[in-house]
Amino acid sequence: MSKATLERGINALKEQIDTPTAAFFSSCVNCGLCAHACLFYTETCDPAKTPIHKLEPMRRLWEQEYTLTGRIRKWLGLGKPITDDELEQWSELAYQNCTLCGRCSMVCPVGNDITYMIRKLREGLSAAGHAPDGLIGATTRAVKLGSPMGVTLKALEAQAKHVKEDSGLDIPFDVEGTEYMVLLSSMEIINYPEYLQAIAKIFDQAKKTWTISSEAFEATNSGIQIGTSDIAAELVQRVVDAAEKLKVQTVISPECGHAYMAIRWEGPNLIGRPFTFRVQHILEVLDELREQGLLQVEGVEDGRLTFHDPCQLVRRGGVIEQPRNLMRLVVDNFVEMKDHGKMNWCCGAGGGVSAIEEAEEVRLKAFNRKKKQLSKLHVDGLVTACANCRIQIEEGLEENDMDMPVIGLTEILANHLVEKETGGGSSA
Amino acid sequence: MNIEAVLLWIRGPGLGLALGIFLFGMAIKLLEIFLLGRKKNLAAVRSSGVAAGFRTILSRSLPPDGNILRRPRFTFIFGYAFHIGLFVVMFFLAPHIEVSHALLGLSWPALPTPVVDVFTIISIIAMMALLWHRLTSPLLKYLTTPQDYLVWALTFAPLLSGYMAYHHLLLPYTWLLSIHIGSVELLLILFPFTKLTHAFTLFIARWYTGMMAGQKGVQS
Numbered sequence: 001m002s003k004a005t006l007e008r009g010i011n012a013l014k015e016q017i018d019t020p021t022a023a024f025f026s027s028c029v030n031c032g033l034c035a036h037a038c039l040f041y042t043e044t045c046d047p048a049k050t051p052i053h054k055l056e057p058m059r060r061l062w063e064q065e066y067t068l069t070g071r072i073r074k075w076l077g078l079g080k081p082i083t084d085d086e087l088e089q090w091s092e093l094a095y096q097n098c099t100l101c102g103r104c105s106m107v108c109p110v111g112n113d114i115t116y117m118i119r120k121l122r123e124g125l126s127a128a129g130h131a132p133d134g135l136i137g138a139t140t141r142a143v144k145l146g147s148p149m150g151v152t153l154k155a156l157e158a159q160a161k162h163v164k165e166d167s168g169l170d171i172p173f174d175v176e177g178t179e180y181m182v183l184l185s186s187m188e189i190i191n192y193p194e195y196l197q198a199i200a201k202i203f204d205q206a207k208k209t210w211t212i213s214s215e216a217f218e219a220t221n222s223g224i225q226i227g228t229s230d231i232a233a234e235l236v237q238r239v240v241d242a243a244e245k246l247k248v249q250t251v252i253s254p255e256c257g258h259a260y261m262a263i264r265w266e267g268p269n270l271i272g273r274p275f276t277f278r279v280q281h282i283l284e285v286l287d288e289l290r291e292q293g294l295l296q297v298e299g300v301e302d303g304r305l306t307f308h309d310p311c312q313l314v315r316r317g318g319v320i321e322q323p324r325n326l327m328r329l330v331v332d333n334f335v336e337m338k339d340h341g342k343m344n345w346c347c348g349a350g351g352g353v354s355a356i357e358e359a360e361e362v363r364l365k366a367f368n369r370k371k372k373q374l375s376k377l378h379v380d381g382l383v384t385a386c387a388n389c390r391i392q393i394e395e396g397l398e399e400n401d402m403d404m405p406v407i408g409l410t411e412i413l414a415n416h417l418v419e420k421e422t423g424g425g426s427s428a
Numbered sequence: 429m430n431i432e433a434v435l436l437w438i439r440g441p442g443l444g445l446a447l448g449i450f451l452f453g454m455a456i457k458l459l460e461i462f463l464l465g466r467k468k469n470l471a472a473v474r475s476s477g478v479a480a481g482f483r484t485i486l487s488r489s490l491p492p493d494g495n496i497l498r499r500p501r502f503t504f505i506f507g508y509a510f511h512i513g514l515f516v517v518m519f520f521l522a523p524h525i526e527v528s529h530a531l532l533g534l535s536w537p538a539l540p541t542p543v544v545d546v547f548t549i550i551s552i553i554a555m556m557a558l559l560w561h562r563l564t565s566p567l568l569k570y571l572t573t574p575q576d577y578l579v580w581a582l583t584f585a586p587l588l589s590g591y592m593a594y595h596h597l598l599l600p601y602t603w604l605l606s607i608h609i610g611s612v613e614l615l616l617i618l619f620p621f622t623k624l625t626h627a628f629t630l631f632i633a634r635w636y637t638g639m640m641a642g643q644k645g646v647q648s
């Protein structure tokens with residue numbers, strides 16, 4: 001990353017200010033309602049964590065540069081200039097204390113999309129050199145090694161070998177002209193290799209062709225979390241190049257909320273052109289297979305289970321009904337948390353928070369929100385569709401001595417697949 | 429100069445001046461917002477977002493989940509009471525409709541005075557409650573800026589003076605009317621340059637939020 005200065009930060013921030021931003025800042029009446037929607041406020045009661053307050057330097061910049069009164073005040077020497085110290089201070093609020101979960105944007109009475117602006121503020125903060133070290137490290141690894149966690153192709157190939165040994169199924173690499181190209185998150189490769197096996201089984205049953213690109217298999221995009229659009233664009237471009245080279249019809253985003261947001265919604269805007277292929281989340285694909293009768297399952301789970309919506313998938317991504325359709329397929333006793341779907345509460349670790357070491361304490365505090373939701377529900381287990389949420393929830397539950405299994409939805413479905421004459425290859 | 433002359437000025441040139449500044453200021457404000465522009469969304473959308481945008485414009489006027497008693501209760505209850513009350517007084521008090529008729533040639537049926545009175549009192553009480561809340565809640569104390577108090581006062585003054593004038597309380601009528609109209613003019617003059625603009629810009633804000641979410645398939 002080129003050298004970061006206050007001036008660069010301010011310029012980057014100015015570039016981010018657009019019509020919606022100006023309408024949002026013009027409309028805020030400091031009612032404080034957004035605070036009550038934010039888990040970082042509700043679990044700490046620290047007023048500094050009010051969503052709109054996380055934007056104060058950006059609001060002042062907008063006022064000083066893009067409003068008549070602000071410019072007059074600045075011209076008279078009455079405006080308070082934005083300082084480097086201030087940005088440093090706000091870095092903590094905008095990165096460690098915000099998961100970009102989008103809940104505040106759903107409740108603001110004047111209709112402000114606060115999350116949209118916090119994402120923008122990060123562009124300025126990172127250009128000014130105030131991004132947290134954890135995210136800088138992840139981003140550097142993503143650019144250099146192709147994975148924010150430094151997971152190499154070798155590691156993935158090793159997992160593919162395990163799948164082969166376990167199930168007899170091949171993991172196809174670099175096959176041209178397939179229907180699907182599958183992306184994975186590093187966290188999944190390392191912590192939940194079951195996912196890879198699950199999709200191999202499901203596609204085998206559904207007789208769908210798919211592949212993984214050895215050049216671009218990482219789905220997450222640290223460039224977006226840190227707020228550096230050119231790096232984010234570079235990471236998206238790798239996936240686009242691979243998908244176009246392999247001439248696939250659909251790119252599948254894995255069980256990760258952020259990755260979906262990154263490639264599905266931000267991707268084309270980052271590279272500046274629409275994609276020539278479709279992007280779907282794995283749950284969208286599975287729900288389509290279910291509709292087409294290509295997802296044959298048998299048996300149901302015995303326990304009482306709930307589903308945790310990954311924010312970027314549901315509220316910021318629009319995948320709302322699919323997980324519910326899929327849950328009902330294999331879970332008899334499926335119960336919802338009181339706030340679910342587009343009003344779900346975040347797990348506390350999204351938007352890059354899990355990659356920031358200094359955020360550990362507040363991250364676990366923020367988890368208390370999920371803990372409260374879960375203890376009211378008396379469930380035997382939790383299902384989700386994001387490796388990052390899953391790690392956070394597992395850690396949070398352990399921290400709070402709550403014993404409950406957490407699993408991925410794709411994996412559960414794969415466990416219930418009807419085992420009949422699979423189109424060959426399943427006899428190890 | 430006697431008070432009659434003052435009132436005459438306030439009702440004539442004063443009002444024209446205030447309205448002029450208001451309109452000019454709002455035009456600038458809207459230009460400031462729209463000239464910034466916005467990048468076109470290149471992602472494959474699930475819908476144009478137009479319907480969702482309009483729905484959000486309406487739905488954010490209603491309490492989330494249709495529950496007016498939701499937390500934080502204080503803000504919701506008094507927030508609604510104040511805005512509804514103010515709306516009724518502004519648009520359904522007979523003399524206000526006469527002003528509209530004189531200025532724009534537009535008129536509509538008024539509500540009976542006792543009904544408007546009830547709404548005025550509700551609005552006044554709600555505003556005082558909201559002010560008290562702002563002064564005491566740790567969250568709101570932290571967020572509040574001097575401008576929040578300014579816009580409170582700018583809104584409260586016409587409400588109170590109007591009520592007093594209508595009922596001939598405390599001061600001579602001419603005085604009260606002058607204060608009332610004068611305070612409305614002050615409100616108009618400062619409106620475009622303070623967060624009072626939210627009364628208009630919130631439609632733009634809701635529209636963008638609703639439209640952007642709608643394109644992703646979420647009704648915000």
Ligand code: SF4
Binds near residue numbers: 114
């Ligand atoms: S809820 Fe909206 S209007 Fe209220 S303080 Fe937050 S951003 Fe401002």
Ligand code: SF4
Binds near residue numbers: 037098100102115
């Ligand atoms: S996006 Fe989520 S975490 Fe960030 S300020 Fe809004 S509610 Fe809080």
